[in-house]
Amino acid sequence: xxxxxxxxxxxxxxxxxxxxxxxxxxxxxxxxxxxxxxxxxxxxxxxxxxxxxxxxxxxxxxxxxxxxxxxxxxxxxxxxxxxxxxxxxxxxxxxxxxxxxxxxxxxxxxxxxxxxxxxxxxxxxxxxxxxxxxxxxxxxxxxxxxxxxxxxxxxxxxxxxxxxxxxxxxxxxxxxxxxxxxxxxxxxxxxxxxxxxxxxxxxxxxxxxxxxxxxxxxxxxxxxxxxxxxxxxxxxxxxxxxxxxxxxxxxxxxxxxxxxxxxxxxxxxxxxxxxxxxxxxxxxxxxxxxxxxxxxxxxxxxxxxxxxxxxxxxxxxxxxxxxxxxxxxxxxxxxxxxxxxxxxxxxxxxxxxxxxxxxxxxxxxxxxxxxxxxxxxxxxxxxxxxxxxxxxxxxxxxxxxxxxxxxxxxxxxxxxxxxxxxxxxxxxxxxxxxxxxxxxxxxxxxxxxxxxxxxxxxxxxxxxxxxxxxxxxxxxxxxxxxxxxxxxxxxxxxxxxxxxxxxxxxxxxxxxxxxxxxxxxxxxxxxxxxxxxxxxxxxxxxxxxxxxxxxxxxxxxxxxxxxxxxxxxxxxxxxxxxxxxxxxxxxxxxxxxxxxxxxxxxxxxxxxxxxxxxxxxxxxxxxxxxxxxxxxxxxxxxxxxxxxxxxxxxxxxxxxxxxxxxxxxxxxxxxxxxxxxxxxxxxxxxxxxxxxxxxxxxxxxxxxxxxxxxxxxxxxxxxxxxxxxxxxxxxxxxxxxxxxxxxxxxxxxxxxxxxxxxxxxxxxxxxxxxxxxxxxxxxxxxxxxxxxxxxxxxxxxxxxxxxxxxxxxxxxxxxxxxxxxxx
RNA sequence: GCCCGGAUGGCGGAAUUGGUAGACGCAAGGGACUUAAAAUCCCUCGGUCGCAAGGCUGUGCCGGUUCGAGCCCGGCUCCGGGCACCA
Numbered sequence: 001x002x003x004x005x006x007x008x009x010x011x012x013x014x015x016x017x018x019x020x021x022x023x024x025x026x027x028x029x030x031x032x033x034x035x036x037x038x039x040x041x042x043x044x045x046x047x048x049x050x051x052x053x054x055x056x057x058x059x060x061x062x063x064x065x066x067x068x069x070x071x072x073x074x075x076x077x078x079x080x081x082x083x084x085x086x087x088x089x090x091x092x093x094x095x096x097x098x099x100x101x102x103x104x105x106x107x108x109x110x111x112x113x114x115x116x117x118x119x120x121x122x123x124x125x126x127x128x129x130x131x132x133x134x135x136x137x138x139x140x141x142x143x144x145x146x147x148x149x150x151x152x153x154x155x156x157x158x159x160x161x162x163x164x165x166x167x168x169x170x171x172x173x174x175x176x177x178x179x180x181x182x183x184x185x186x187x188x189x190x191x192x193x194x195x196x197x198x199x200x201x202x203x204x205x206x207x208x209x210x211x212x213x214x215x216x217x218x219x220x221x222x223x224x225x226x227x228x229x230x231x232x233x234x235x236x237x238x239x240x241x242x243x244x245x246x247x248x249x250x251x252x253x254x255x256x257x258x259x260x261x262x263x264x265x266x267x268x269x270x271x272x273x274x275x276x277x278x279x280x281x282x283x284x285x286x287x288x289x290x291x292x293x294x295x296x297x298x299x300x301x302x303x304x305x306x307x308x309x310x311x312x313x314x315x316x317x318x319x320x321x322x323x324x325x326x327x328x329x330x331x332x333x334x335x336x337x338x339x340x341x342x343x344x345x346x347x348x349x350x351x352x353x354x355x356x357x358x359x360x361x362x363x364x365x366x367x368x369x370x371x372x373x374x375x376x377x378x379x380x381x382x383x384x385x386x387x388x389x390x391x392x393x394x395x396x397x398x399x400x401x402x403x404x405x406x407x408x409x410x411x412x413x414x415x416x417x418x419x420x421x422x423x424x425x426x427x428x429x430x431x432x433x434x435x436x437x438x439x440x441x442x443x444x445x446x447x448x449x450x451x452x453x454x455x456x457x458x459x460x461x462x463x464x465x466x467x468x469x470x471x472x473x474x475x476x477x478x479x480x481x482x483x484x485x486x487x488x489x490x491x492x493x494x495x496x497x498x499x500x501x502x503x504x505x506x507x508x509x510x511x512x513x514x515x516x517x518x519x520x521x522x523x524x525x526x527x528x529x530x531x532x533x534x535x536x537x538x539x540x541x542x543x544x545x546x547x548x549x550x551x552x553x554x555x556x557x558x559x560x561x562x563x564x565x566x567x568x569x570x571x572x573x574x575x576x577x578x579x580x581x582x583x584x585x586x587x588x589x590x591x592x593x594x595x596x597x598x599x600x601x602x603x604x605x606x607x608x609x610x611x612x613x614x615x616x617x618x619x620x621x622x623x624x625x626x627x628x629x630x631x632x633x634x635x636x637x638x639x640x641x642x643x644x645x646x647x648x649x650x651x652x653x654x655x656x657x658x659x660x661x662x663x664x665x666x667x668x669x670x671x672x673x674x675x676x677x678x679x680x681x682x683x684x685x686x687x688x689x690x691x692x693x694x695x696x697x698x699x700x701x702x703x704x705x706x707x708x709x710x711x712x713x714x715x716x717x718x719x720x721x722x723x724x725x726x727x728x729x730x731x732x733x734x735x736x737x738x739x740x741x742x743x744x745x746x747x748x749x750x751x752x753x754x755x756x757x758x759x760x761x762x763x764x765x766x767x768x769x770x771x772x773x774x775x776x777x778x779x780x781x782x783x784x785x786x787x788x789x790x791x792x793x794x795x796x797x798x799x800x801x802x803x804x805x806x807x808x809x810x811x812x813x814x815x816x817x818x819x820x821x822x823x
Numbered sequence: 824g825c826c827c828g829g830a831u832g833g834c835g836g837a838a839u840u841g842g843u844a845g846a847c848g849c850a851a852g853g854g855a856c857u858u859a860a861a862a863u864c865c866c867u868c869g870g871u872c873g874c875a876a877g878g879c880u881g882u883g884c885c886g887g888u889u890c891g892a893g894c895c896c897g898g899c900u901c902c903g904g905g906c907a908c909c910a
Contacts, residue, residue: 215827215905222826222906229910247910260910300908327908337910345824346908419909540905610848611835617903619835623849631848637863677839687837690847697847767843772891774843798877812890818842822890 001643001739005636007600011731015116023747024067024118026074028526035071036527037063038506038566040535040543041078044104044126045085048111050575050582050608050620051536053592057605058572058614058685059534060117064727065679067118068751074527076509077112077119079105081128082498084162084178087431090463097431098459101128111592115601116730118747123512127501132508133433134454135518136500141436141447142557148194149425151445155264155330156424158186163469164427165190167497170542177542185288191435191494192422195549199224199418202548211568213615216540223541225419230403232338232412234259237310237319241267246333246417249340250406251398254387255361256338259311259322260304260350262330263287271322273308280305280324287326302327302350314411315388325350333417341377342369348377361386362395423546425497428469430461432495440482440489449483455491469493502543503550506530506565519559533566534614540571570683573617575608582620590620602729603629609685609728632732635696635721639736642699642714645706647741651719652712661713664702665758668717671695672754675724685728692724715740723752768793769820770802786813793819 002009018024028034039059042052063075079101086097093100105126112119125132143149157166161181165188170177195202203224206217229248236242243259261268263284272280283305304325311320320339327346328337341351342360351358358371362382369378384393390402406412426435434455436448448455458477461470471477472493482489504518510527511520535543544566551565574581577588595604607628612618656662671691678688699717704710719740726733726746737746761782766789768776776796780789790811793799803823812820 218827219905225906225909227909245910249910302908327910329909332909339910344910346910417909537904613836616829616836621835621849624835627848634863674839682839684837684839686835687839687847690837693847765843769842769891772842772889777843801877810890812842814842818891820842820890 001640001735003637003640005633005732007602007632007731008597010735011114011116011601014731014734015113017734018116018118019113022122023745024063024073024075025120025122026072028523029072030526032072033070034074034527035066035532036074036530037066037532038074038076038509038530038534040533040539041080041502041505042108043080043083043085044101044108046104046107048108048592050590050592053115053595053604054575054608054614054618055534055536055572056112056115056117057608058570058683060115060605060730061609061679061685061727062532062534062683063118064730064747065751067747068723068726068749069680070750074123074509075119076123076125076512077117077121078123078125078505078509079108079127080498080502080505081105081126082133082432082495082501084164084429084431087429087463094463096459096461096463098128101126101431114596115592115605118730123509125505125508125512127433127498127505128431128457130454130456132505133457133501135508136433136496136504137436137448137453137455138450139504139518139554139557139559140496141450141453143193143553144437144447146557148197148553149191150194151189151191153187153189154192154424155185156188156190157183158188159183162429164429165424167424167499168421188426190424191426191496192424193549193553195423195546196418196420198549198552199226199420200416201552202420202545205548205564209564209569212566213569213571216537216544216569216571219540220545223420223545227417227419229415229417230406230412231334231415232314232406234311234314234320234338236271236322237312239309241270243267243311243322243336244334245336245338246415247338249343249399250402250412251384251387251390251395252340252343252361253313253315253338253402253406254384254390255340255342255359256313256320257318257341257357257359258320258339258347258351260325260328260337260339260347261307261322262328262335263324263326264330265324265328265335268307268324271307271309276306276308280307283324283326290326300326302346302353304350304354306354321356323350323354331421332419342371342374343377343379345377345379348374359386423497423549425500426494427497428472428493429495430457430463430470432498433457433501434471435492435494435496437492438480438482438489439492440485440487442487443482443484443489446482446484446489452483457495469495471495499543499546500550503546504554506533506547507551507554507560517559519554521559521561524560528560528562529564530566532568532570534570534572536574537571544569570614572614573612575620576617577620590622595625599625599629600731602732603632606632606689606729610689611686613686614683631693631696632729634700635725636732636736638696638700639718639739642705642718643739646711646715646718649711649715651716653716656713657709660702661710662762664698664717665713666761667695667698668713668720669754669756669758672720672724672752673759676751676754679727688724689728692721695721695724720752722746723749764816766793766816767818768796768799769818770799771822772820773802775799775802782816786815789813790819794821 037059039055063073067073081101086101089100090097140149157171159166159176159181161179171183175182203226206221227248229246230250231244231246234243304323307322309322311322313320339347341347341358343362360369360371363369363385364378364382381395384390384398390398403414434457436455438446438448440446458474461474478490480489480491507519507524511523514520547565554560580586582589607625611624652665656665674691675688678684705714722733722736734746763779763781766778766780776798778792778796806823808821808823810822
């Protein structure tokens, strides 16, 4: 063993050994308990950043810990390799997205290996490899057969900068989630996945995902947005048509005095009378021309226009003017809303603005609302009035009763509504998975036959940066023959949203070399579900919802047998420096390469695990990194000094030679217990490391180290420290383990067990309180009887001073911990 | 507006079931070693009073429950995140 700790030498040595031995390669083994540990795979953007370092360090600790605990651990890594940055880079550098992507992958793979992460590299995959995306095309076709993938004309979110469509989930505050451009609305023929068919199951299963953070589940539930209500049909005056609305407030039906339709409502123009046509079309144009940011702004004014038509309130028979209103969403419910201005704030504002009728139907307890003097809608619970036979009912009870009544009368029906929309997956981009469809003038949209798969993404494409998809301009790709009739036909040139690839990559890791189909069912069954998934909170809705959906689809298609992909989810916090997220523009970026070069991967890993618990944001501190390096150097030196005293000595197993040795051994076994608990149940890496540091401090303070009778305890202590640190600083631990004379690798050495007998204290520190305030501490033998402890507590000088001769009213005794004397 | 989190020394954070608040680390101050510095090692380190023993005070604020509250309950304040015209 070298006298000084030189990380680069140690790390290169062990990385070479792991690579040569394929130390982390796994195969399915029914006789062993499996553990599937997965971190979200990276987009190959060029180089890894500190967020990756943290994410993958956390994952690697768990993987290595579980391995030492005897699990058969699947820990794979790959590349989320399709996507727009590659295309943009290609335009800029006049190169090809594939070249850019694969160069990045090669570089980043090297970086990950340099971190000493224990992946089974034989399972590596890149989603842009045809070996991967061909199977996705097959899945698409199966979904198409079942109507799970379909095409329809729709108004879509269009990012003018990316020149492509975005799913609802990918629009943040009316802007593109990727480039922040203001998203526009555009009518396009688009491919969709019918995720709404799974809305109920996706929602219901959130109840069973007890290993997920509550806030992620809440976000998903909100996104799915289930609500109970009624669909109610309103006849249009003097016409055969009817308007159906969705409402959750059927208890306010008697107060509905007008009707609001979305400007995009299919009946909008049909209901418009000739003398209103000019205003109505102007209004529709105005709404469509307003971008989403302004349309959803806080101060956006509610506006509308009268169509000239009327409908009838089905229960009161009152005539209700039909308006178009800019706040009514075409996508939600039926795109039509019965307006109850007295009990809905938006309708209230609208009615005031256009001088429409207000009718109170819910009265609050002990108050009488007057439409003439109301300044806001009353939206809370109350008692029904002006509502026929339902007068006097509580509004919550009336909801049920009125829903039943409407069903009996054939005026409406109870319904459940969801906010979740189908997942639009069409992207007008090149660097993605081609959608395997052919359009024929005679046969229509025809799926590419499975035998003709894969539809390979052509390589010879020019990247000009001009608008539209490069694929659509590539004649040899577009021109093809119809698989049904053989006549000339055109290929679909849309590619799939890259979230499709990441929706099932965790399944492909189970059998990445399988050529018989997307998944080898047997191997997937062995590994699935992912026992622990680790990644950023930013994917709480997008990726994590899509992946859950896809898993259920693949289950229903017979590919897998699990309902949920991820049993436990850990969302790690961001890496912060100087109070802000690391970014080039803020100039607070820490480069992992420089960090590793200076301190080594082990220090980088140790610090990122020690500085904060994983789910919290991590405040980067250069001094903190220095401290972690100091700790490793100190332990290295300690080992170097102690080796001569423990050479040829066996680790302690029985009773130590003296009190000091017994105390050290107790610390060792208590630390093993603590670290095991922290890693196994809580993922509290920071406290596990802190406990190990305390143990190192205790070994350092232990004397005399050179006494032969202390050798066994000293060796046991050092061996334990090394094993406890192995998941955190694997190279460092491997080197010290070897220095301790171990022929067997530390990876196969197993996790240390603690001896409960060795953790037992021979004396206890009892805290003595008087009236709940700390007044003294006494040390007693473990087996001291309660009465004796109380007596000793009472006898303490300082305690006496505070008891001041009074007779205790009560003495509380918490065994082994505290005595509280109440006077 | 609604729904989640969170608030503990100069800083990052501990306190696992209601039982010694501040583990561990960083920073700071003092000392040793050194011609000097770096590195390393030792000591101090919530505030305050005290020579000391020790006292008082202290976990965002106000109140409650309890022998005992950072932790439980009620009411606030501030910060962070998510959703946001969802009928």
